[in-house]
Amino acid sequence: MKKPTFQNIETIGHVIEANALYRHYHYPEMLIRYDSNFIDFKQMPSLEEFKQTEALLQQFHKQHNQTHLKFEFPENEKPGPGLVKFLDDNGYDVGFTELYAIRPEDFPALTNNPDIQVKEVTGDNLDDYIRLQYENDKQNGEIFANEKINLNKKQFDDDDNMKVIAYCQRQPAGTMNVILSDDFVEIDDLAVSESLQRKGIGGRLQQFVMSKFYDRMIILVADGEDTPREMYQRQNYQYLGFKYEALRID
Numbered sequence: 001m002k003k004p005t006f007q008n009i010e011t012i013g014h015v016i017e018a019n020a021l022y023r024h025y026h027y028p029e030m031l032i033r034y035d036s037n038f039i040d041f042k043q044m045p046s047l048e049e050f051k052q053t054e055a056l057l058q059q060f061h062k063q064h065n066q067t068h069l070k071f072e073f074p075e076n077e078k079p080g081p082g083l084v085k086f087l088d089d090n091g092y093d094v095g096f097t098e099l100y101a102i103r104p105e106d107f108p109a110l111t112n113n114p115d116i117q118v119k120e121v122t123g124d125n126l127d128d129y130i131r132l133q134y135e136n137d138k139q140n141g142e143i144f145a146n147e148k149i150n151l152n153k154k155q156f157d158d159d160d161n162m163k164v165i166a167y168c169q170r171q172p173a174g175t176m177n178v179i180l181s182d183d184f185v186e187i188d189d190l191a192v193s194e195s196l197q198r199k200g201i202g203g204r205l206q207q208f209v210m211s212k213f214y215d216r217m218i219i220l221v222a223d224g225e226d227t228p229r230e231m232y233q234r235q236n237y238q239y240l241g242f243k244y245e246a247l248r249i250d
Contacts, residue, residue, distance in 0.1 A: 002183050004101050004219045006075045006243050010179045010186060012036045012151070021045060022053060024060075029154075030147050031066050034247060038070035047082050073244040075099070092246040096224040100237035101184075101217055104210035108235055110203055116173070118208040121163035126156060129165045132172045136191045164208055166192075166201050174201040178209055185213045187220040190228075202231070 013025035013036035027036035137145035166174035222229040
């Protein structure tokens with residue numbers, strides 16, 4: 001079976017420029033979404049190359065009234081000390097994400113819980129999905145949450161995306177987007193209402209995917225410095241690599 005890389009993770013955005021050094025992603029449909037408007041370096045830039053690229057992105061984002069700068073670096077490569085110092089000195093938050101994969105048969109078996117129901121989103125429960133996503137997205141600001149509604153509706157109409165919702169005692173409790181490709185199934189945007197966490201809802205959302213796509217490899221990306229990654233490790237996901245990124249909000 002083909003081994004996944006970060007290139008198999010979907011990026012919502014349009015590549016508007018590509019050269020030997022980087023790809024420039026831009027998404028006019030949602031300019032506030034950092035993960036859709038950024039530069040992805042194909043090879044690790046020198047400090048001078050980074051400064052030149054930063055100036056180009058800064059000018060471009062200024063033209064589009066965007067107030068952030070985001071850069072991603074080649075997978076499994078850590079920026080050198082000179083570049084890290086420059087990023088730190090210039091107000092960037094530097095972090096990394098991790099790539100995980102699992103075969104469905106390796107996912108731990110979960111006991112049945114009649115209080116929790118997991119369903120594919122249809123026209124009948126799309127409003128439940130959108131309302132719950134909106135409540136979770138408000139932590140990123142009202143503008144982001146409102147623009148995310150349009151993205152969710154667009155994905156709902158896309159055959160390569162499947163929306164999933166969990167109910168706890170008939171109350172909308174968790175959501176997840178599933179991205180389908182020829183080789184892999186990607187779990188993305190998994191969220192559980194804060195008041196209903198630690199009830200096994202996240203695990204049952206994943207179990208739904210494992211059961212439906214039992215013959216495919218499941219992949220996801222986790223924040224390298226956040227607690228969900230520890231959950232994925234306990235659930236037998238295999239760690240496949242890391243990717244550094246830098247974000248500055250002006």
